Amino acid sequence: MEKSLALALPDRPGTLREAMRIFSQHGVSVLRVSYNRLVDVHALFVDVWGSTSAIANAENELRAWRFLPEQRPIGQVYLLELATDDDLSLLEPVLTHISRNELNVTYVDARTDGAHKTIQIAVYSESIKELINLLDDIKATCDVKLVPSSKRPPTLDNNYFMLSFAQHITSLLGLSDDDEQKILINSNRIMQNLVRNEEDPFRPFVSIRHIAETMAFYKNDSFVAASRITHLTTEKGLRITGIEPPVGSNTWVLECDDLLLCVDGGYCCYAEYLERMLKELYPNWDKTRKEHVLTHGDTDHIGACGMFDRIYASGNTIDGFSFETMGIATWREQNPLSFPYDCIGNVFSQHRTPDLAHMVCLGEPSPSALQQELFKRIDTLEVAPLTFEVWEGKGGHVRGETVFIERAHRICLSGDVFVNIHGQTKPQARFNALAPYLMTSVDSNPNLARQERKALFGLLGEGTWQVMGGHGGVYEWHA
Numbered sequence: 001m002e003k004s005l006a007l008a009l010p011d012r013p014g015t016l017r018e019a020m021r022i023f024s025q026h027g028v029s030v031l032r033v034s035y036n037r038l039v040d041v042h043a044l045f046v047d048v049w050g051s052t053s054a055i056a057n058a059e060n061e062l063r064a065w066r067f068l069p070e071q072r073p074i075g076q077v078y079l080l081e082l083a084t085d086d087d088l089s090l091l092e093p094v095l096t097h098i099s100r101n102e103l104n105v106t107y108v109d110a111r112t113d114g115a116h117k118t119i120q121i122a123v124y125s126e127s128i129k130e131l132i133n134l135l136d137d138i139k140a141t142c143d144v145k146l147v148p149s150s151k152r153p154p155t156l157d158n159n160y161f162m163l164s165f166a167q168h169i170t171s172l173l174g175l176s177d178d179d180e181q182k183i184l185i186n187s188n189r190i191m192q193n194l195v196r197n198e199e200d201p202f203r204p205f206v207s208i209r210h211i212a213e214t215m216a217f218y219k220n221d222s223f224v225a226a227s228r229i230t231h232l233t234t235e236k237g238l239r240i241t242g243i244e245p246p247v248g249s250n251t252w253v254l255e256c257d258d259l260l261l262c263v264d265g266g267y268c269c270y271a272e273y274l275e276r277m278l279k280e281l282y283p284n285w286d287k288t289r290k291e292h293v294l295t296h297g298d299t300d301h302i303g304a305c306g307m308f309d310r311i312y313a314s315g316n317t318i319d320g321f322s323f324e325t326m327g328i329a330t331w332r333e334q335n336p337l338s339f340p341y342d343c344i345g346n347v348f349s350q351h352r353t354p355d356l357a358h359m360v361c362l363g364e365p366s367p368s369a370l371q372q373e374l375f376k377r378i379d380t381l382e383v384a385p386l387t388f389e390v391w392e393g394k395g396g397h398v399r400g401e402t403v404f405i406e407r408a409h410r411i412c413l414s415g416d417v418f419v420n421i422h423g424q425t426k427p428q429a430r431f432n433a434l435a436p437y438l439m440t441s442v443d444s445n446p447n448l449a450r451q452e453r454k455a456l457f458g459l460l461g462e463g464t465w466q467v468m469g470g471h472g473g474v475y476e477w478h479a
Helices: 015-025 052-064 088-100 128-139 161-173 177-196 205-217 268-281 315-325 339-348 426-439 446-460
Strands: 002-009 029-038 041-049 076-084 104-113 116-125 143-146 228-233 239-244 251-255 260-263 290-293 311-314 359-362 375-383 386-393 402-406 411-415 464-469 475-478
Touching: 002 015, 002 052, 002 177, 015 029, 015 041, 015 052, 029 177, 041 177, 076 088, 076 104, 076 128, 088 104, 088 116, 088 128, 116 128, 128 143, 161 177, 161 205, 177 339, 205 339, 205 426, 239 268, 239 464, 251 268, 311 315, 315 359, 359 375, 375 402, 375 446, 402 446, 411 446
Parallel strands: 260 290, 290 311, 311 359, 411 464
Antiparallel strands: 002 041, 029 041, 076 116, 076 143, 104 116, 228 239, 239 251, 251 260, 375 386, 386 402, 402 411, 464 475
């Protein structure tokens, strides 16, 4: 098995070597190492491979050496601003106060600009009580105030950034300590990749934080209030309801002869709100026979799977879920650049792998090689009165992407192969504009995805079609 660990090494010589020795001694292979000096905690990020027992034994020894983060208190960096009309001579007594309180100085900016003198000192404190004691001592010497984080110089918190980011997101979304570790580990992966490519290591995090804040905002009745409900009817009288949430994929409900066929289901973290809407739209929901269709396996489409006992998905999509259960990288995660973004997105959305026992495979189990055609007919799905042609794309959006075409009623369920960008609600548009920052790109292969979108309409043929995509309202296509 493969596992990612974040360690907090004591500030003494030889601890990094000792950590590496522990892994080697227990027969655990180290796949990745990233080491950062974090004030007075040395943060070590490692990806390791070994048997479950070997990794457990290594972790037990690491715990004995007190190398695990929970064994070492981790505080915050605070920026103090001192007021003085004198020269900078008060710097020495202030540093004395800091030393007596046994706190570390992480940053100093003291300068004279004509008659104006400013001193800024950053200190690392593991408790608010320590900080208050220091402030009381300094006030005996001069006036002092805390500088808000929004006004801190950009160089101040570079080393502290990942911990601060992970702790903020964890608090914001009400996540667990394990989730915080996953955010921390994958934030480190993102920064390591960007530094290696000589890019700004902090560039994506403003948008990722915005995504988390948006997802937190809708984890209540606001999700229902911001969702758009659309009712439509095909030329032959089939009734369809579309639910377009502010965050996550659409859900399309087709009223078939003796069941409701639901297509896609948003994020796992909003499943309870989606289910509430479905029960309001269909008062006999609990007693009604219902089945589920997945157009692909992205985390923003699979949140409703727990509501259904029968779920149709392509072989490639089911394989992706199988990989998750085995601890193997999914189709998206096999790209090392997008892997950490995908992992963070799964944490944000409280992603849960669907139960494979409820999966019905469309087409054959997937081959190892990619198909050559842009679209390949893999199966037929019959749900009276509908007969869908099931077409699998080559993987421009993601491997396993599936399009469902019903020619008698002239409807197309396109998933994210085609989305109605110009038909989105304002909340949808705002969130989806941020999505590339969480996934590096919404498409696994953007050039291939463009070819597929163009080819899709060639599959439909003549007439007027209602195309229902993964995001945005229904799109009418005339050919």
